[in-house]
Amino acid sequence: MQNIRTGFVFDESLNAAFLAELFEGDTIYAETVFEDFLRDIPVYWERVETAYNNKNLPVLGTSVHTCKTLFGYVGFTDLQELCQQFENKCSVNTVEELRLDYLLLIQRKERAQHIIEKEYYRLRQFNGSNG
Amino acid sequence: MKLSCIIVEDIQIAADFLRKFCEKSDLVEVKGHFLNVADALDFLDQEKVDMLFLDVEMPGANGFELLDRLTYSPMIILTTSKTEYAFNAFQYHVDDYLKKPFTFKRFQEAIQKLQQKVAVPQTPANTTPTPAPTPAATTDTDFLFIKAEDKLIKLKKDDILFLESMRDYVKFVTPAKNYITYSTLKNMEEKLIGLNFLKVHRSYIVNINKIDDIRGNTIYLLGNQIPIGKGHKDEVAARLNIL
Incomplete structure (x- = not known):
């Protein structure tokens, strides 16, 4: 990838080593991906909420699976694992049994989204000042 | 020689990464990106490609269903974030398996392996290729x-x-x-x-x-x-x- 810049340090809650390998220093592309994440995650999360409210466990599992992939592209590898566990539970538990896991997932997703918003603005600033 | 391919992937970020990697490698030409199996099959009915980057979990039908419906055998690279598909991948003789998100380095390894497969007649180590049936x-x-x-x-x-x-x-x-x-x-x-x-x-x-x-x-x-x-x-x- 072009546009290689050095010196940008990702938030410590993100897997910085993986992001460094994924973007290879291309902070312009990182900015694009973070922007796309913020555009897409509300759409996919709405599917999660709808499936949970409708007690549709197969769709709930599939929707969380999609979110899991998105979290990976912005460096939330630990949240990916949490999604994977939740996805697995969707095939063996009832919605009632998943309630606490679901609440935890919402909490972690909100926090992740907030961090990515901050990282996106930091990337924009970084790229702007180095452009 | 560039390999022609299509990307079958419902997550835009993942597809964008793949397209970018293909361009960067200069080894693969992307003929199209499809968000679901049905659209990909419509394309493949009209045009043959060397390989598919194929997601497994997609709305409507999954990647393995696409393989069931294909009437020829391009090389297949599965792209998924689930490792549970490894057994199916083996059964369907897929050529490689990329766990999302994957890096350019991992992508390149997969492509180079396929390029070798295309360029060199497939010869098992130290044996002479069999003339199949005589x-x-x-x-x-x-x-x-x-x-x-x-x-x-x-x-x-x-x-x-x-x-x-x-x-x-x-x-x-x-x-x-x-x-x-x-x-x-x-x-x-x-x-x-x-x-x-x-x-x-x-x-x-x-x-x-x-x-x-x-x-x-x-x-x-x-x-x-x-x-x-x-x-x-x-x-x-x-x-x-x-x-």
């Missing part, structure tokens, strides 16, 4: 020779129950014994398809005289169960005079 197979004889167990073995066509693709090898299944030879199902297809042999799945050719019965999408043949691929259903129905 010319005898292409003439109007009721037998063929295959190279297996370090010799040329004569097989009566009528003894063959079915052939199974095993990546770069083909397994000939007969009532008495199975033989594995270094070749591809595509190669065998060209030599055997005719009156008695029919490709019923991307990984199977069966001897239609040996079929016992068919239940749903499965052919039963002397204790063996052979799946019928969705893309082969119509031809199977026509050839077997299914009323």
